[in-house]
Amino acid sequence: MPELPEVEVVRRGLDGWIPGATVETVHVLDERSLRRQQGGPESFRAGLQGLRMTTPCRRGKYLWVPLTHSGPSLGPGRGPATVAENALVVHLGMSGQMLVDTSGEPEQRHLRVRLGLSRIPERPPGSPSSSAPERSVELRFVDQRLFGGLYLDGLVPTDDVAGQTVPATVAHIARDPLDEHFSLEDLHARLRRRRTGIKRALLDQSLVSGIGNIYADEALWRARLHYARPTETLNRTETSRLVEAVQQVMRDALTEGGTSFDSLYVDVNGASGYFDRSLQVYGRAGELCRRCAENGRDTLIRRERFMNRSSAFCPTCQPVPRRARH
DNA sequence: AGTGACTCCTGCCCGC
DNA sequence: TGCGGGCAGGAGTCAC
Numbered sequence: 083m084p085e086l087p088e089v090e091v092v093r094r095g096l097d098g099w100i101p102g103a104t105v106e107t108v109h110v111l112d113e114r115s116l117r118r119q120q121g122g123p124e125s126f127r128a129g130l131q132g133l134r135m136t137t138p139c140r141r142g143k144y145l146w147v148p149l150t151h152s153g154p155s156l157g158p159g160r161g162p163a164t165v166a167e168n169a170l171v172v173h174l175g176m177s178g179q180m181l182v183d184t185s186g187e188p189e190q191r192h193l194r195v196r197l198g199l200s201r202i203p204e205r206p207p208g209s210p211s212s213s214a215p216e217r218s219v220e221l222r223f224v225d226q227r228l229f230g231g232l233y234l235d236g237l238v239p240t241d242d243v244a245g246q247t248v249p250a251t252v253a254h255i256a257r258d259p260l261d262e263h264f265s266l267e268d269l270h271a272r273l274r275r276r277r278t279g280i281k282r283a284l285l286d287q288s289l290v291s292g293i294g295n296i297y298a299d300e301a302l303w304r305a306r307l308h309y310a311r312p313t314e315t316l317n318r319t320e321t322s323r324l325v326e327a328v329q330q331v332m333r334d335a336l337t338e339g340g341t342s343f344d345s346l347y348v349d350v351n352g353a354s355g356y357f358d359r360s361l362q363v364y365g366r367a368g369e370l371c372r373r374c375a376e377n378g379r380d381t382l383i384r385r386e387r388f389m390n391r392s393s394a395f396c397p398t399c400q401p402v403p404r405r406a407r408h
Numbered sequence: 409a410g411t412g413a414c415t416c417c418t419g420c421c422c423g424c
Numbered sequence: 425t426g427c428g429g430g431c432a433g434g435a436g437t438c439a440c
Contacts, residue, residue: 083433117416118436143434176433177418192418228417229434278410287435295433390412391433408411 084174086143086258086292087335092180093140096147099182099219100135100199104152106218107131107198115194115225118171118251119233129168129234135199136166139248142258142291145172145180146249148237169237171249172223175230181222195223195232258292259329270321273313279407280316280324281309282389293328296364297335299394301327303363309393310406334360363394371396 084092108127110116119126134152138145148166172180181190199219223232235249243263248255257264269290276283283289284298293301302309304327307320316324338360362372367385374381374396381398388408 085434114417173434175417175435226418227433276410282411285434392431 083176083294083296084143084178085294085297085332085335086140086260087297087332089140089143089145089174089292090260090336092174093138093145095182096138096145096180096221100147100221101137102134103199103219104132104134105130105197106200107196109196109198110194111196112194112228114228115223115231116233118231126232126234130170130197133168135170139169141248141252141261142255142287143173143294144249144252144255144291145174146170146235146252147172148247149234166247167237168234169249171233171235171251173230175225175227177226178230179222179224181224183220183222184218186220190222190224192224192226193222194225194228197221197223255287256289256291259290259325260292260332266322266325269325270316270318273316273321276313277407278313279309280307280311280313281393282408283313284328285389290328292332295391295393296361297328297331299364300331300362302400303394303396304331306399308400308402308406309388309395310408311403312405312407315403315405331360363396365394367392367394371399374398 108130110123110126113123116123116126130149132152133149136148136150138147140146146169148169150164150166172178174180177192197220199221223230225231233251235251237247238250238253240246240248240253272289273280273283276289281298281302284293284301285295299309301324305320305324307324363383366383369383371379371381371383379398381396383394384397385392385394387393
């Protein structure tokens with residue numbers, strides 16, 4: 083399931099291909115992937131066709147590509163032709179993939195949207211610079227469960243960093259822990275004001291973004307905190323420990339996700355490769371806690387129903403707090 | 409303000 | 425074998 087690291091892997095993959103490309107064709111195979119598009123598929127097509135894509139951005143699990151009007155090309159690094167006012171927003175949901183196709187692969191089973199791009203002035207890293215004719219590239223949105231989607235949205239200024247913009251529908255999403263402007267102080271203050279449990283808070287994208295069920299459980303285990311710990315009782319040290327755990331687990335996943343990343347094929351399911359290797363609690367119910375085992379204790383990872391989903395934790399490392407908040 | 413319920417979906421896995 | 429039910433989950437919306 084794509085959380086921040088998976089989305090960042092996709093963003094980096096796209097960054098090697100799409101900046102400078104113009105959207106030539108738009109094929110919507112399944113309108114349900116455009117559920118969030120105002121005005122439906124027609125508006126989507128009209129608002130996208132002929133526009134030039136710039137460097138993809140990300141906040142939490144949201145990905146977007148600012149769009150500029152293509153005029154006479156100034157080329158990358160020579161100043162934008164226009165300032166981007168709109169962006170193509172991508173959310174991968176549960177099962178979304180953004181694939182770059184350069185060789186006319188057969189259609190994937192759950193292919194929902196195809197964007198034909200052309201006139202790519204930049205060569206992808208590592209490719210031979212030659213005078214060969216520029217290949218056209220197709221961007222494919224593949225999504226099995228249809229929780230994800232694409233839509234166009236206007237860019238609005240952020241309220242904390244001058245000159246920075248985000249899509250209007252992403253403005254309520256908090257900065258994620260890998261964001262250079264992420265503030266530990268601010269998060270700590272907001273957690274202290276909340277009256278809820280820590281896992282619920284971690285999953286609240288308006289408080290801190292990018293964290294889903296898997297990394298929430300992993301980070302809580304690393305920080306030795308129980309999921310029902312009341313946020314208002316966290317001290318500075320604990321918040322700091324938790325944030326470091328979140329950052330660490332995300333960076334680890336990013337590193338490993340990066341190794342299996344092929345710029346031609348961004349496979350979200352391929353994420354299972356590193357999940358298996360580095361997960362400590364998620365999906366390990368009934369198995370031994372590795373940290374306890376190192377200390378000579380045999381504790382089994384427990385799984386409980388929580389928030390209509392599952393929570394995995396070690397009952398020894400993460401004892402239930404005296405006052406629990408769910 | 410916080411929280412639960414519901415919705416959107418498909419595929420897989422279980423038990424009968 | 426086949427069918428129904430449960431489960432998985434991100435996030436928006438609505439009700440209390």
